[in-house]
Amino acid sequence: MKRNLLNLTRNTYDLLIIGGGIYGACIAWEASLRGLSVALVEKGDFASATSANSLKTIHGGLRYLQNADFRRMRESIRERRTLLRIAPHLIHPLPVLIPTYGHGMKGKEALSLALAVNDMISCDRNQLDDPQKHIPNGRVISAQDCQQLLPGIPHQGLTGGALFYDAQVYNSERLPLSFLQSAAQVGADVANYVEGVDFLKEGNRITGIKAKDILTGDHLDIRAKTVINTSGPWMNQVLGWLQGESPSVNVPLAKAVNLVTRPLFQTYAVGISSTNSYRDPNAIVNKGSRFLFIAPWRGKSIIGTSYTIWDEKPDDLQVTTADIQDLLDQINQAYPPANLTPEDVDFVHGGLLPRTGVDSHTGEPLLEKQYHIHDHAREGLPGLLSIIGVKYTTARDVAEKAVDQLFKSWGQQPPQSVSDITPIYGGEIERFDTFLQTALTNSPNGLTEEIMRRLVYNYGSAYPDILESLEGNLHQQQAPVDELAILKAEVIHAVREEMAQTLSDVIFRRTELGSAGVPEPHILKYCAETMATELGWSLTRIEQEIQAVKEVNQHRFLNVV
Template sequence: MKNFSFANRIQNINKMKSQDFDLVIIGGGINGAGVARDASARGMRVALIEARDFASGTSSKSSKLIHGGIRYLENMEFKLVFEALNERGRLFEMAPHLVHPLRFMIPLYQESRVGMGKMGLGMWLYDALSLFQAPEMHERLNAKASIEHMPAIRPNNLLGSYIYSDAYMDDDRLVHETMRSANENGALCVNYVKATGVNFGPDGKIQSVKCEDQHSKENFTVKARHVISSVGPWTDELGESIFKDWKKILRPTKGIHLTLPKHRLPLTSAVVMGAEKSDRIVFGIPRHEMIIIGTTDTDFKESPENVTTTPEDVKYLLSITDHYFPGANLTAHDIIASYAGVRPLVADGSSTEGKTSREHTILSDDRGITFVAGGKYTTYRLMCEQTVKAALKFFTFEERVTWSKSNTVTPLNPYTSVDAFQQAKVQADVWAHETGHSVEDMRLLAERYGMEGEEILNKYSSDMTYWQLEAAQAIDSTMCLHMRDFFARRVPLFLADRNHGVKHMEEIGTVFQEKLGWNEARLKEELHMLTEYMAREVEWKKHF
């Protein structure tokens, strides 16, 4: 695939200054990346700007699940669940290196809101809405079988459980791979470029987007025939900055997650907790490198930049987990890290945060902009296709015909098709033998990159450590410009390593220094920004 690096960023900015674009997309999370991929695949001229790092907002702060959303059945949101389960199947094919099948357990107790009978009906409906195409159908277990399946679960008053299938994924890397695919199609995408406003023409329609390079502080404009807003929880903020008559559409809610070492909570599958007397659900999710506990769901009135994990958030999630796994004796000291994000839910008048719909909204304004907000991560591809179709209404009939066909169900990366991914897992031991890297490292490389792992090994020095290979790949192929972005959104070091990958800082820093031309002072500054970021993310630990 084409490079997507710091050098490409400079080239793309220069092109943005001089070219006209059919679409200018503001926001580089999953929806922005998906719209860029869809529109560029149709043949449209596309530019995308992101004020921070790609996926730095909500798109890297999810529960990292690809799922239909079993609890949405209780809200009668059958269409949403059907779409999500259909898209789940597509994502298994599009990105097998990022989306992995996972079994989930829902334990039910005498005091649970939902009994075994009603939950059983929900399970059959869930499988039916997936057209019975789940990796495995659901199972019903009695109390004894449930304890055999999950020995650590609380046995008191346990009625039984249901086991069903969904998936876990790497949310940040899904954005990067989607962005790379858009880049491959010819879209010009850049990070650390902020939209500061728009220029209107004599007809009252948007002509261009005002931009500021957050690195050089240079101001420039990008000419746009139409603008797409995909800024998630910043939607109302952007809307108010453009239109005086903007009416707020969001009900932002805060969600936080905790990460644990796998040995501290022996989960044999994912577990659905908190289904007692509230409409909140808390997941315990075992992944290849860590366990994630989350999430909370509370209204959040502040700017999304200010979202943080509080001691109260941590206590809440620990109390739920302790209720289900009292023998684990988890404390705050067991937690490796946390992350907090803001969901851009669309206000629908619901009585609680949990009841607020996860449906997305697409709003087009005749002044030349289309807003997309809300929605589930799982349905991003479909949302983006619908967003582009909404924007096409502003173009001529001939152009709509020319750009009518989109094919975004193909693999995001040709090196990670289902067949290529399986081939890489077979080849991993051979790579270890040929390169001298450990078998463990090469299996991890194959798991994360498919057959692109072979390209990475051929492209970079054989003297590089595993994490140096990761850094080089991130810089050259995901426009990674800062070390904090690498630790936070390219690899799981911060979230999964007990010491947040600190012992690898020096070796990774040498790669950034060489590739991005940093002097010693700049490297020192980057390391300082990284340590500050880490301290800020786990500041709540001071209270325990």
């Protein structure tokens, strides 16, 4: 995958995508797979905004039962199965345990019924050849078993627990990247750090965009038959280029915050009810409180999610100490043994989601629940579609529907979609456990099992590409040398084949180094010096890049209310 801006200016594409998050990446793959010529540009790095700031959970939609929204449940179940199939190295089953209290909506009986209905609705969830990807039936357990699995869980009123399985993405940044790599392999031209600044028009038809190369300051025109806007929180900003010609689309936003902390639970993801009141106006049955989720992550816990109104510009997004303390308070109130303090927070995730309004009782944002595919031809502006996505899990399905609509807007019958059965980059794996064991058995001399596991989980069937970048130091037996050798290979591969332009790209989005906190200074320095050799950085640039990485998570210390 090469960054070739000359190609972007030379061609007129069938489709140009604005935005390189999970939705843009999935549309690029879907459209390329169906034979369209595709370009995609992203103003920052790929998957560097909302797509990177998730709970890492691939949801099967159990929570939609309270809305009796069986259509969305089926959609989520199907897409979870699809991701387990096409990205087997990145998506893995995750056990989830919910303590049950009393005999009402949060009791054992109600959740037992919910699990039974969920299993019935997802009866085809295990139509996969790989048994490692199968989702077991849900079941309820006794109060004693729940206390053994979750030591310290409050026992007053505890009646048991509801145990079910969902899925977790091992590296949420590499999944969009893998979709983009797949698209590039079949001909798509993709580029990061290219910011759109205006639309190109012929009459009232949108024919492309005017763009700026953030790295050089150069300006370029990119032309296409149709433009799809998947800019997420920047949706309103992009549509602002129309100067009021598209008033029907306006997306208000909510700020979402997750925290990575010291580990609270080891094996199970745990769902607990916040003590803060919450009312879902669309729910048939209201539980009365927001659900908090604590999942194991890189030997730590990832906890979320808290939501607040955001009416400022997306570029000004900041997670404040007040945001962090509020979420810590919610966790500590719901699960007192946690006793989390700001010093326990290793990393902060902040992203922006679409909302529909504000709850008049609580002041909390009401999140948008339905995706939208908006064809601006309805407003007399053919050649432009806007996608409002609401869920990481179902991005591929929305991409399929968007490309279907694209063909129909051209008066053509959409070709059959095969993206639900076609492995993406790194996903050529029939049985994950067998593949992993073979990789461990055949690992190069000197590489530890831990290193090989990390390579397989991040790169899947493409992990040999990393080994090819090694530069002859695997014969040395010292583990630190071997670890650094592999790290150097990953950095070189990220620069040469994955379009990494900054140290932050490598630390936070190409490797797993920064997924649970900023790495040690000597690791940052080693990676920066490796990139400097590849990209010709000066000593001053090396220091600037290292400082930029450190600042990514320093905002959690800001005393901003």
